[in-house]
Amino acid sequence: MTFDIPAPRGALTPNRPLDGLTWLRVGGPADWLFQPADAEDLVAFLAALDPAVPVFPIGVGSNLIVRDGGIRGVVIRLGRAFNDIEIEGQTVIAGAAALDAHVARRAADAGLDLTFLRTIPGSIGGAVRMNAGCYGSYAADHLIEARAVTRDGQQVTLSPDDLRFAYRHSELPEGWVLTAAVFHAEIGDPDALHARMADQLAKRDATQPTRERSAGSTFRNPAGFSSTGRADDTHEMKAWSLIDAAGLRGHSWGGAQMSEKHPNFLLNANGATAAELEELGELVRRRVLENSGHDLQWEVIRIGDPLPEA
Secondary structure, three states, rough: OOOOOOOOOOEEEEEEEOHHOOOOOOOOOEEEEOOOOOOHHHHHHHHHHOOOOOOEEEOOOOOOEEEEOEEEEEEOOOOOOOOEEEOOOOHHHHEEEEHHHHHHHHHHHOOOOOOHHOOOOOOOHHHHOOOEEEEOOEEEHEEEEEEOOOOOOOOEEEEHHHHEEEOOHHHHOOEEEEEEEEEEEEEEEEHHHHEEEEHHHHHHHHHHOOOOOOOEEEEEOOOOOOOOOOOOOOOOOOHHHHHOOOOOOOOEEEOOEOOOOOOOOOEEEOOOHHHHHHHHHHHHHHHHHHOOOOOOOOOOEOOOOOOOOO
16 A cells, blocks of 8 residues: 655655664665654654554664564654753753663763663663663653654653553553653762763673674563562562573574573574574573463564565
8 A cells, every 4th residue: 555655854765674773683674764854853744644654663773673574654763853961950851862871971970870771772762662771770760751742743741650661661652752751860979870880881791792783681571570660679580590491591593592691682693584583582482481481571672574485
């Protein structure tokens, strides 16, 4: 089916391959890739776009598998017009395209503690969308409000209650695009905050395959978390330990592999296709269920169509 696509001020590219926009370096083309010039451009485009056309926003592709057949509809990727970071007292206002690490560093420079963001790969839009967290802190713990553009082109402000945060999850209506987030941060000593982040980075690099092509943690830890996403300290089950116990550390399927260093990291080790990555993930889920009774849930977002079978 053919639809009329509005002509925006920003870049609109037809049949755009997406493999270069994901950390796993896989994925077929999007029918259209739209990179809005600014918020007004995004509003006008979505207001004029046929409601039947699917819309899927992506960040820097750090937590994403795009299937080999690509994505039908319009993929929206925010750029420089959406990466500003502002500090007002104990409030940090960050554009959805601002990298988590940059926000953590800028906040620390101002003596504000958002250090949990430092080791989270990706951008602020994704951090809010997935209620990203680390070291016992989650986006839900700090968010004052999020700003978004609805599928029909309306600018709205969302409270944490509107987003209904859960562990690695928020409820954002389909086709809505997050554009900014406002966080509250506790006051801290800048030198101490930067030292803490350096220590966090060292620990991450020692335990995770940070130099490999991955999308971060592949599966969510099993249940044991509050509705806001905060971990329940009485429940310490980890997805990586279940995968390890099932004998799948380092297991390969085609060009895909579960990391030897951290078995909850799915790697594009040798020119994997999206299908091989997803098939290996599903194999892991089956084996863990058989071995331990735990039904692992994907943390990595999978989107798009597979290639037709030969």
